Structures are given as C-alpha cells and as structure tokens.
Amino acid sequence: MAPIEEHGLSLPLATDLIEGEHWSKDVMLKLEEREGYNCFYLPSFPIAAASVSEFYGCIHFSMSTTYAVARELLDNLIHMGFMNIVIIASHADPVHQIAVEKAIRRVNKHYGIRAISPLGAFFSLEELGIKHLSPKMILEMAKKYPNDFHAGWIETSSMIAMNEKLVREGYREIPRTFISGREIISKKKQLAAMGEYGHLGNPAVADKVLGELLNQDIAEFITEAVKSFVKRENYKIYMHHFLYRIPFLHLGFIRKTKWRKTGKKVSK
Numbered sequence: 001m002a003p004i005e006e007h008g009l010s011l012p013l014a015t016d017l018i019e020g021e022h023w024s025k026d027v028m029l030k031l032e033e034r035e036g037y038n039c040f041y042l043p044s045f046p047i048a049a050a051s052v053s054e055f056y057g058c059i060h061f062s063m064s065t066t067y068a069v070a071r072e073l074l075d076n077l078i079h080m081g082f083m084n085i086v087i088i089a090s091h092a093d094p095v096h097q098i099a100v101e102k103a104i105r106r107v108n109k110h111y112g113i114r115a116i117s118p119l120g121a122f123f124s125l126e127e128l129g130i131k132h133l134s135p136k137m138i139l140e141m142a143k144k145y146p147n148d149f150h151a152g153w154i155e156t157s158s159m160i161a162m163n164e165k166l167v168r169e170g171y172r173e174i175p176r177t178f179i180s181g182r183e184i185i186s187k188k189k190q191l192a193a194m195g196e197y198g199h200l201g202n203p204a205v206a207d208k209v210l211g212e213l214l215n216q217d218i219a220e221f222i223t224e225a226v227k228s229f230v231k232r233e234n235y236k237i238y239m240h241h242f243l244y245r246i247p248f249l250h251l252g253f254i255r256k257t258k259w260r261k262t263g264k265k266v267s268k
C-alpha cells in the first residue's frame with residue numbers, strides 16, 4: 001500500500017508503488033529460495049495517507065480510509081485461510097505507517113496474529129534500537145547527506161537501480177533541500193522546505209550502485225522480519241513505527257461526519 005504522489009522533478013508519481021512492488025518480489029524470491037516458503041503476490045493498492053498533499057500529482061487518502069481499506073483487505077485474506085500476511089507499506093510518512101499498523105493491530109486482536117507491516121520498523125531502526133547493519137557505503141552517505149526524506153538520493157538511487165528509464169535526466173542539477181528530523185512533523189515547515197521542487201533531500205548525488213545496495217538492504221531487512229514473523233519469534237519489534245505511541249498522530253482517525261471540501265491549494 002503506497003500512494004500516487006509527486007516525487008520532485010525527476011521521479012514518477014508511482015515511485016512508492018514501484019519500490020514496494022520491487023522489494024516485495026525480491027523478498028518473495030529470497031524466502032522461496034532460502035526458506036522454501038510458498039509466497040503469493042497481491043497487486044499493490046494505491047491507497048495511502050500522508051501529512052503533506054499540496055502538490056500536483058498527490059492522491060492521498062485520510063488515515064481512517066487507509067485504515068479501513070487495510071482492515072477489510074486483511075479480513076478478505078484471512079477468510080481465504082492465509083496465516084501470514086505481509087503488507088509492504090512503501091511510503092515512509094508516519095501517518096501512513098500508523099494507519100496500516102493500526103488496522104493490523106485490530107485484525108490481529110480479533111483473529112489471532114495473522115499480519116505484519118515491517119516497514120515502519122525499518123524507518124525507525126535507530127529509535128527502536130533494532131540491530132541491522134546496512135552496507136558501509138549507505139551509512140557513509142546517510143552521514144554526509146542526512147534527512148533525505150523524500151525523492152532525494154535514497155529514492156532516486158533506488159529507482160535508477162530498478163529501472164533507469166523511469167528517472168528523468170537532469171536529476172544531477174536539482175538543488176538540495178533540507179529539513180530536520182524534528183521539523184518533518186510540521187506540515188508548514190515541510191512545505192516551506194520543498195519550495196517549488198517537491199523533494200526533501202539531495203537527488204543530485206544519487207547513483208546506481210548505491211541504489212542496488214539500498215534495494216538489497218531493505219529486502220534483507222524485510223526478509224529477516226518476515227522470517228521472525230512466520231516463526232512467531234521476536235517479531236514484535238517489527239510491528240510498529242516508533243511514532244505509533246504518540247497519541248497526537250492518531251487524531252487523523254477521527255472520521256469527519258460531514259464531507260467538506262479540503263480547500264487545499266496546490267503549488268505551481
């Protein structure tokens with residue numbers, strides 16, 4: 001589950017979906033080859049929540065809609081008899097992670113443990129204290145160009161490695177934009193940092209080798225999480241984004257009884 005969403009000047013609107021599909025298929029191969037699992041692939045659902053949507057190309061849904069879709073989707077799969085369901089929520093925004101995780105929590109409470117969404121944990125490795133050693137080259141880049149939140153070197157590299165043709169030339173000329181990890185929760189500050197570009201980070205330093213490492217790294221992480229989950233051993237650490245605990249981020253679940261125009265303005 002990921003959105004159709006603007007990704008700066010060089011990446012496609014479907015970036016998050018393409019990434020999620022690529023990682024899912026890679027993880028399935030690894031699990032089938034290494035563990036002998038029998039995996040089934042479900043096409044992606046372009047439904048996701050986000051905190052910033054004031055850009056052309058962004059099609060986002062509320063947290064409550066995202067929650068409802070995830071819950072009903074899981075309900076269908078559980079009734080078919082699936083015991084281990086993995087949702088790849090390939091969109092890092094905490095509000096999306098929380099909406100999907102909340103649906104999983106609800107379903108697991110009702111039916112017994114059936115599902116997991118491990119990407120929230122991947123986006124909170126440090127905060128959750130998860131032991132996961134990323135390749136040195138990635139760690140060095142993350143130190144040099146931190147806070148690469150959206151359509152920066154991370155996503156641009158990842159996309160170049162998946163399919164170069166999907167990345168528009170000229171990404172090396174796009175200026176860096178910056179926002180701190182703390183400011184990212186503020187919609188206003190996010191929009192100010194994105195300016196007219198729509199990215200948060202540094203796409204100009206993207207590179208194919210880096211992208212291959214990034215895609216492998218995330219696939220290895222998901223593979224480990226799924227293995228733990230299937231065995232029901234030490235899997236709880238993979239259940240939630242570190243911000244899940246913050247009540248204020250759950251306000252988006254309150255259903256608005258009356259439909260209102262969002263009144264949102266989109267930037268040029």
Ligand SMILES: [Zn+2]
Pocket residue numbers: 007015016091150151155
């Ligand atoms: Zn993205």
